[in-house]
Amino acid sequence: MSEFATLSSVTNSSSTLSAELTSTLRDAIITGEIAQGAKLSEAKMAKELDVSRGPLREAIRRLEGMNLIQHIPQQGARVVVLSRELVLQLYDTREALESKAVALAAEKMSSQEIDQLHREIDAQSKQMRENSGAFVPAESDYRFHEMVVRGSKNKVIERALIHELYNLIKMFRYQNDFANTSSTNSLVEHRQIVYAIEQRDPILAEVTMKRHIVHARERIERRMLIK
Amino acid sequence: MSEFATLSSVTNSSSTLSAELTSTLRDAIITGEIAQGAKLSEAKMAKELDVSRGPLREAIRRLEGMNLIQHIPQQGARVVVLSRELVLQLYDTREALESKAVALAAEKMSSQEIDQLHREIDAQSKQMRENSGAFVPAESDYRFHEMVVRGSKNKVIERALIHELYNLIKMFRYQNDFANTSSTNSLVEHRQIVYAIEQRDPILAEVTMKRHIVHARERIERRMLIK
């Protein structure tokens, strides 16, 4: 049984091998299939995935840019370790960026985009009623937040959050039983956020989002006593 | 005369060639020696710099992670174009991140670090008195802001700002005669920021920094009428 067993199928359909490797490794890191702190040995992985080291190295450089990997010259690359401290820092950063994003979104989102937000929230509400339902599914939560961030129309914030921060947050939640967010609060807060956007009230939107993220941070702070 | 003439001396002393190339190209992009929107032809550059394409490609991947370069599969890499819109988005992002950073810094900076801030400001004041003096030199301004950001002790914010945003802002200022910031206001605002940190007042620090960056954004908005 090989170390990177289930990775073996790099058979997606991206345009380049290097891009596929990036996405394959990204997922493997987020799920923990490649463990935190693990060394990414180029030789082993290349053999495992049946590719040459060139594209693999490029993928590693890209993951470095996403903060999923830390690289030390002449020593190689390791998967980032999500210490309690780092996770809390992630949420502080997210608070700053996403509260600004929602303020901009309140000014710039189209009504069609706001409709989409409504549909996502309604789906969340429905899923909660049907499936036992104390939780908003993580995937739906991500979709909601991504829609808000894209609504800001700010490419810089969008990239910082979606391309970098969210990957680390997904990684944390996936590997720490935070797969679902607490429902009652989250859904209510999502509604408040959409309300503020609908009212075209940037300040209210910002405050509401800030509180939403601070609550998430507090839940984590309470539960991550160790590390 | 070659296209990348003055780049020819990749003779620094980083540990790896790829790291040197990253830093060389970074500087060339910031200064505009390689123009905005220019295509980075691997073959030409490799010959020009007398290196093989491998390390060059790795450097390009890293610059991609810094948002200095945009890469399209099968088409190659181009230097980012700093449109008016993008620059204003940069400052909105900076406002969000740096105001959070200074709030954290107000709680976490050591008194030695605060002393350093004082020394930097005093130097700014002195330089202004001596050299005709309507401007804070850009280099000193960067040092001041970097010290504040590092003072936050938040590695995520630190990386987002220093590793990514600041490069783009330096690039913009270097290529658009914003090499120096307006003095009177900036120096006073720097003093206010240090005061707030000294008082261990995160909220005051945050508001003060926010205003400082909004002012900079407004100056840019007024002067960049075109594009």
Next chain:
DNA sequence: TAAACTCTAAATGTTGACATTTTAACGAAA
């Protein structure tokens, strides 16, 4: 026993050649 040295194996860094895709110039047809 502990520290320092040597040497070997394994890993990362670098190179040049090969493969595939894109681009654009050229010519033919509507």
Next chain:
DNA sequence: TTTCGTTAAAATGTCAACATTTAGAGTTTA
């Protein structure tokens, strides 16, 4: 004249071999 198709050159993507550095096992020495 414009459009479409062909083709050759140039560019990006990929690979495998070579070079250099690091890490660790084993040995020697204080």
